[in-house]
Amino acid sequence: MNKIFKEVHISKIDLEDKLFDFAYPGVNENIISSVKKVGIFMPVILYKKKDNLIVVDGRKRVFAGMKIGIQKFESIIYNSEDITEYNIFQKKLYDTLTEKNRLNIVEISIVLNKLVNDFSLKKADVIREYFPLFNISGYYSDVYFHLCKLDENIKDYIVENDLHPNIIKQFFRFEPSELTLIYSLMKSLKMKGSNLRIILTYLEEIIHRDNITLEKFLSISGIKDVQENKKLTHSQKLEKIKQIVKENRYPVLYKKEREIKGKLNSIKVPGYIRLSIPEFLEGNAINFNFSVDRKEKLKEAIEAINYLYHNESFGKILEML
Incomplete structure (x- = not known):
């Protein structure tokens, strides 16, 4: 040659x-x-x-x-x-x-x-x-x-954060004007991974279900206010926005989840025992998390579980699942 x-x-x-x-x-x-x-x-x-x-x-x-x-x-x-x-x-x-x-x-x-x-x-x-x-x-x-046809800002963000194709696929479900808003949101909150995937999924479902523009939803839902709140850290903003989109996507389920969490928090158990429910009540069960390093603690944990078994309030929580 x-x-x-x-x-x-x-x-x-x-x-x-x-x-x-x-x-x-x-x-x-x-x-x-x-x-x-x-x-x-x-x-x-x-x-x-x-x-x-x-x-x-x-x-x-x-x-x-x-x-x-x-x-x-x-x-x-x-x-x-x-x-x-x-x-x-x-x-x-x-x-x-x-x-x-x-x-x-x-x-x-x-x-x-x-x-x-x-x-x-x-x-x-x-x-x-x-x-x-x-x-x-x-x-x-x-x-x-189709990826190379996306807006330059979106492509830059994809490369910088090494986003998975599963997440990139979600971008194609939005209009170019909506992607501009999404870019601003995820850039300001440094979103990636499961957090970004969940928020994109909920936003898409909400605007189609309610026949509302993304711009309007971000404004009336309070997301824009959270995004612009200089007193909050990135992680605090992210958690608040996740709560907002979750509540708007599944209002009945979210209300029920909050109610159950509130009731669980009111039940007194030893500090090393944690009662929790999975997100969206998946599995319809309450999780018990505890660890013991001596027999006395194990005995105390067993007594706490026995207490819950006979506790009327805890029984009503189980009926709510």
Whole structure:
């Protein structure tokens, strides 16, 4: 395979053509600072197609160099007569995986879309050949193929917090204007994992059930006030908002749960015995949690359980389940 080593002026490089680019996010201040400090050590890889020179690898270095006034770049040029666009894209992909070990989920989405839209591979072939390469499940194929179309802020948040495809899938159930509000909410509260999944689920169900806009619900429910309350910590805000959406999604069940919790708290048992109920009364049972380190405590715990057995108030709580 013939390749040319030469210095190329920035004016000769087509920076609009992003055929081979799948890096995400793009240029940031760290890259610019690094280039400014030590310069550009690695050559830029270019692909010559007719009269165009397209960046295969090194786009970030080129843009960072431009920011600090570099006009010429040491380059390696591949010719379209010697290697196809698809083959050089494959080469870059495998080289990147060798160097980085893994791509982030947005980069994977960009690659998959390029394979289908730019290189005309069938989606089924892409799933069969490339999903194992990225060690991803075909179950989430819709997520991976549509993810790169999300708003930049949402994609940034996904990458920064390494969100699971199950959560990302929920974003597609909201309108773009709603996602703007969701981004503001989850960014301010640093939501991720199960907390984010639960809140997204409840919000979606509430606005569809009540035929209400997300913006209006956030306002009338008090969520917006909690979000903007500077006296509360992030964790306090998160817990309050979880309570609000839970209460609005399951008002009857939430009221019953609070009533049972209140009654349980009024029953006196030794401090090392904790009575609790699972969220949403799942399992219709009361949990006993205690630990003992000597026989006296064990005896006391047994007596406490016996007390509960004969306690009329506790019996009524069991009937409420």
